[in-house]
Amino acid sequence: MKKYLYIILLILGLFPGIILAGGFQINEHGAKAMGLGGAFTAIANDASAIYWNAAGLTQLKGTNFLLGTALIAPNSKFRGVTPAVDVNYMKSEVFFPSHFFLTHSFSPSFAAGIGITTPFGLGTEWSNGWIGRYLALRTQLTTFWVPITFAYSPVENLSFGAGFVYSFADVLITRNNSQAPFAGDAYVELEGNDHFAYGYTFSLMYKPLKELSIGASFRSEVDYEFEGTAIATGSEQLQEIGALPSGDVTAKLTTPMNIVGGVAIQVIPQLRLSADFQWIGWSSYDSLNVNFVDPETDDAASGRLYKDTYIIRFGAQYNVSDELSILGGIYFDKMPVDPQYVSPTLPDSDRLGLSIGADAKLFDRFGIVGSFLFIRASELTVTNSEEIYTVGDSPFNGTYNSSANLLSLSLYYHLQ
């Protein structure tokens, strides 16, 4: 029955697709930052500073609440497989990664905050029976961060932040496997979760001049160890001989560290410009291990090639009045993987983001920020794919086009 071992190996091959695509980092943690194209590290002047730059918390007085959500509507299509140019559309779905932040200033030099947000996540689904079904049907990853942060300002223009991050995550991956030489496809579903993972953050903010602010922020890697099950269903006859194994699995996933530096300049009293450089350490992830808990079933390990990558962000905020400001931003996000490793679990590419937004203080203590972000991924044509979409060795070459529309709303409330 060695013949059927390949089906086991295919199950174990499930995980890589999701991990090798670095673009599943979510950078929407507050409508204001999103409106500024994410160039917020040197600003960090609302409760979302807990995520962006905890050192900024000392700027806030009293107690602050910030609650919001981002509505993300991605769309992707794949044309191929080369030489064919047939269009395959990713199913359209809308995601709502939400955020809540609470900060409190204990003294002018000491503040603390707690929050919850979603720093990494992904959801892609392709139609049943589509040409890439042996690579991806549904892929879903959700991670939650609960950061507990502190900020201390030893002198007036300098502040430090540090935090502990509790995290939990769950993952679901489904796809088909061919039963060749037998007719029909098997269906494989892998789900798992990790209830306890942790990370940490450090940050600082320095204002050498009244008009100039410099920020830096470090967010650590988080090691997840998913525990869950792999279930393969197909023909009863294959199941009877154990060719479609099901069982408990464990798998490791490390989300990368982020190091961000930012600067913000108050050009005129009404206009502030900001810029960030965000470095993302994807190269820390170099191999993947999926283990069946049952020692009878073979485990698998595979090397993965990731590269560190970066995002450059620019933002502008124009204060129309004391109650209303207009936000605008632009960023460039460099894809972290070489094109040959791009898979339909996450159609990655270099991305350009353009955002606009408005911050309106409706009442003395209560305000609302709304932002719209459009992301255009550059057209990516893969000619040397390492992703195999047949029972044989045929590469999944073709052309990806992706874009996304994001709408974010945050409500903030200030208690003296």
Place this chain on the structure above:
Amino acid sequence: MKKIYISISLLSFIVLAIIGCEDYNKLTAPEVNFGSADFTRFVAIGNSITAGYQSGTIYQSGQMYAYPNLIAQQVGTKFEMPYVSDPGLGGRMEIQSLSPFTIYYNTASGTPLNLNYTAPYNGLGVPGALLYDVLYATSSTTCASYVFGGTPNPYFDLILRNSALNIGTQLQQTLAQNPTFITLWIGNNDVLGYATSGGTSPAAPTDATTFGQLYGAIGQYLAQSGAKVVVANIPNVAAIPFFTTVGPQMVQLGVPVLVYFKSDNQTVAVASQNDLLTSKVLVTLKGSAYAPYIGKPTSKFYTDNGIPVPPNVIPDSAFGVNPYNPWPNALILDADEIVVANNAVTAFNTSIAGVAQNFGFGLVDVNSIFNSLRAADFTGGTSINGITFKTTYVSGGLFSLDGVHPSSQAHGIVANEFIKVINTKYGASIPLIDVGKIPGSIYFYSRISYKQGYPIIPNEVFKHLLF
């Protein structure tokens, strides 16, 4: 101030509106160069293989991958076939269980889907067709199996549909289409019937001289049509899993020697384990039903097949071991019979090559290709598009469950061999088919499940039931 506010938002909206549009580059599939070949009207003449027959019947999900249909898709031309919805015309072999390996005979029947097509089919492969039939058969009662053996072949009525079309034989229906391109793969049955019956029915392959004359006549007609023609020769029948599976299995299960009847049903001969392992004698796949009775007293073969027990057989003696109850001749191709089959294949292929040469036809040397696939079995198989193929039964991936007819993926391999010949002969550059994209074609029998308390019975079970 208001001006700045308006202009910023206006600018932003313009930018977003522009990039929000569907702005992706047009892609075009590369054009295929056909050289001097013209596929405007493409006709394929043949037997069960050309019809896409697999696992004992024709059914749509197998016919879709018949080699001429794959070629037609690759060159983008129309190809009408006599499709029958799954599971085919009744009697599809399906896997009931893998361990122990059990085959289910699916008696459910599909329906013909393309009966009302008003012209002859492009796919003129008729299961069971002999070379003679291409020239002479117009119906189930004018085909060789009826004329010479009294057995009608209903496939001729289903595919040639002369009661409606009244056009004639496979050849006449081909010429009536004014074809621009023809493939011809015929003659397999002129030796296969002899071989699969253990050398009993018919008692000899088609006479080599007759074969040469008939093939030459067909060649003449096809050449006169003005179409480009590619023919394929006959693969070595003795290497298909129908013959290579049961003998070695007997040895594995500890059968020490096999005592069998030679073709006169009088003489008894003995095959050693080595003979069984090295294909010196070939036990047919039909023999798998009787192999479990080896060493036991039985007359099962005779009672099953309605044959009176021969006077020289004592059913109470050990089957296949005792010379008074030998393994039946109809279930074995012995060394002498293998020579007869091989000589026929060689002679037929000489005729086919000669006709191809005479008329300037392309020739697909299926025999050599199959022999090299067979040879590679002993060195780990042949890798094609990343899949390892062997000629072994089921696990090898090349054959359907009947052990004779190619799987869908094997049809892909055959189609590629035709395309290679077309590309060379006519200066074309038709891309090869990715065999890995062709799905598996061996079906599992879906068993009735009582998991939720009620029996789950597929609807089609009742389709042919009379109340």
